[in-house]
Amino acid sequence: MSLGRTLLLRASRSAFLAAQLKRRAFVGRAVRRFMPGEELPAALDAAERLAASGLNTVLTQLGENLTSRADADAVRDHYLGVLRDLQRHRLRAHISIKLTQLGLDVDRGACERSLDALAASAEGTGSFLWIDMEDSHYTDLTLGIFRRARAAHAGVGLCLQAYLRRTGADLDSLLPLAPAIRLVKGAYAEPADVAFPRKADVDAAYLALGERLLEHAARGARPVFGTHDVRLIERLRARAAKLKLPPGTCEFHLLYGIRDAEQRRLAAEGETVRVLISYGTAWFAWYMRRLAERPANVWFVLKNLI
Ligand SMILES: Cc1cc2nc3c(=O)[nH]c(=O)nc-3n(C[C@H](O)[C@H](O)[C@H](O)COP(=O)(O)OP(=O)(O)OC[C@H]3O[C@@H](n4cnc5c(N)ncnc54)[C@H](O)[C@@H]3O)c2cc1C
Numbered sequence: 001m002s003l004g005r006t007l008l009l010r011a012s013r014s015a016f017l018a019a020q021l022k023r024r025a026f027v028g029r030a031v032r033r034f035m036p037g038e039e040l041p042a043a044l045d046a047a048e049r050l051a052a053s054g055l056n057t058v059l060t061q062l063g064e065n066l067t068s069r070a071d072a073d074a075v076r077d078h079y080l081g082v083l084r085d086l087q088r089h090r091l092r093a094h095i096s097i098k099l100t101q102l103g104l105d106v107d108r109g110a111c112e113r114s115l116d117a118l119a120a121s122a123e124g125t126g127s128f129l130w131i132d133m134e135d136s137h138y139t140d141l142t143l144g145i146f147r148r149a150r151a152a153h154a155g156v157g158l159c160l161q162a163y164l165r166r167t168g169a170d171l172d173s174l175l176p177l178a179p180a181i182r183l184v185k186g187a188y189a190e191p192a193d194v195a196f197p198r199k200a201d202v203d204a205a206y207l208a209l210g211e212r213l214l215e216h217a218a219r220g221a222r223p224v225f226g227t228h229d230v231r232l233i234e235r236l237r238a239r240a241a242k243l244k245l246p247p248g249t250c251e252f253h254l255l256y257g258i259r260d261a262e263q264r265r266l267a268a269e270g271e272t273v274r275v276l277i278s279y280g281t282a283w284f285a286w287y288m289r290r291l292a293e294r295p296a297n298v299w300f301v302l303k304n305l306i
Contacts, residue, residue, distance in 0.1 A: 005292045009189035012288030021284065031287050034257040035062075035278045040078075043279040044085060046256065047093050054267045055275050058130060058253060059086075060096040062280035065105055072103025076114035080121050087125040095122065096130035096159075096276065099142055112145055119153035128180075133159040135188040136195070143170060150177050157222065161186030162206035163195040171209055178220030182253060183210055185227065187289045203232065210236045214243055214250060223250040226276075228259045233266070248272050255290075 011017050036046035040061075047057040059082060066072045079095055086093050097118065104111045115131075122129040131146055133139065146158040157180030160167050164186060174181065185202050186195060196202050206227070213223035214236065225236055233252060240250055251272040254263050267273045278286060291297045 006189060008288050008292035012285040012292070018284035031283055034255065034287065034290055035283065036256065038279060038281050038283075040082065040085070040279060043277045044089060044091070046277050047091050048089065050275050050277075051091060053264065055263055055273050057091070057093040058096050058274050058276045059093055060132075060276060060278050061101075062278050062286050063101045063282040064098045064134065064285065065100045066103055067106060069103055069106050069110060072101070072106060072111070072114065075101050075103075076117060079118055083118075083121045083125045083127055086127055092126070094128040094130055094274065096132055098132045098134055099138065099145060100134060104138070104141065104145075108141070108145075112148065115145065115149050115156075116152065119149055119156045123153055123155040127155070129153075129156045130180075130182060131156065131158050133161050133184070133186075136164060136190050139164065139166070139170075143174070146179075147174075147177070150179060156180070157182060157224065159184055159226065160209070161195075162209050163190065163202045165194065165196065167205070167209060168212075171212060175212075175216050175219075175221060178222075180222035180224065181213055182224040182226045183213065185229075187293065203229070206232055207235060211239050214239050214245065217243070217245055217249045224253055225250065226253040228254055228262065230259075230262060233262075237271070 036042045043059050047059065050057055061075065061078060061082075063075060066075065075097075079097065082095055086095075095118070097115075099111055099115070102111045102114045115129075119129050121127075131142060131149075133142055142158070146156070149156045150158075158174070159182045160171060162183060162185050164170075171181070183206065185206055196205060206229075210223065210225060210232070213221055217223055217240075225233065227233065236250070247270050251274060252266055253274045253276055256275050256277045263273050263275060
């Protein structure tokens with residue numbers, strides 16, 4: 001892992017830096033490249049604009065590692081409201097949550113009940129609930145909670161991270177559930193015995209896992225590729241074509257503000273594309289991870305300062 005990436009990921013955990021940078025207007029301007037605004041209406045407006053150009057969306061309110069049960073319950077209630085809003089606006093959008101945002105660190109039982117409530121509401125409103133994958137301390141817990149939710153609800157999917165050495169085995173153990181899996185490379189700082197440190201190894205693991213998911217699509221798995229890596233996307237599309245999978249069998253999910261032209265190109269070529277729109281005030285750790293993915297983005301922040 002590069003020094004720049006390591007430093008940015010370390011910075012993402014600093015409460016001091018978060019408080020300092022969130023006060024600076026030039027940082028706020030740079031953040032807006034990746035999010036349409038801090039409030040839900042801005043995210044809904046962006047989702048409507050994207051829908052008009054043939055792009056579906058996933059909405060996520062930023063926040064993680066909540067330490068109060070009341071705050072976690074408020075997040076659940078917020079998302080229940082979002083699902084009602086999506087139905088009212090006739091938006092075919094999904095939602096994506098982090099389990100630590102639903103209070104996993106505080107009370108696992110309450111977190112599972114909140115997840116059940118969201119999964120049931122997502123099903124009832126024609127939406128879909130995605131569970132993000134956080135750092136590797138949470139992998140076992142997240143898999144266990146996903147299995148339990150998937151047994152009760154069809155409309156819930158899980159993110160898996162290709163950089164983790166364990167993910168091949170995790171995917172194999174999940175495939176009998178005919179799961180919806182959003183495969184990503186992985187965004188956290190992990191030790192080398194847990195995650196591949198070299199990008200080339202992460203990319204190779206992503207391709208192998210993606211191909212395995214596609215091979216299981218005929219048996220009910222729902223492959224979703226969360227990446228901006230055009231080379232990988234094209235190789236997975238070629239594999240899907242070779243397997244003669246009907247259009248729409250797999251989806252491509254990209255982040256708001258990243259590779260917009262690519263998002264439109266894929267949709268124009270008949271792929272199902274979803275844009276993940278983040279909103280909310282707790283953007284610091286999330287934004288640092290976006291900078292770490294492409295340290296050249298730091299230049300963009302500095303340009304806003306100048
Ligand atoms: C829909 C979605 C959901 C995600 N959910 C999770 C999750 O739950 N858990 C998790 O750990 N990670 C998650 N991630 C983040 C993911 O793990 C990667 O950190 C991120 O997607 C960058 O990897 P990449 O696949 O785009 O490939 P890379 O090889 O990093 O990037 C490929 C190309 O995409 C462009 N690009 C990538 N990132 C940026 C950026 N920040 N700014 C500008 N250009 C960029 C660059 O041109 C780059 O060359 C998610 C990503 C997406 C798209």
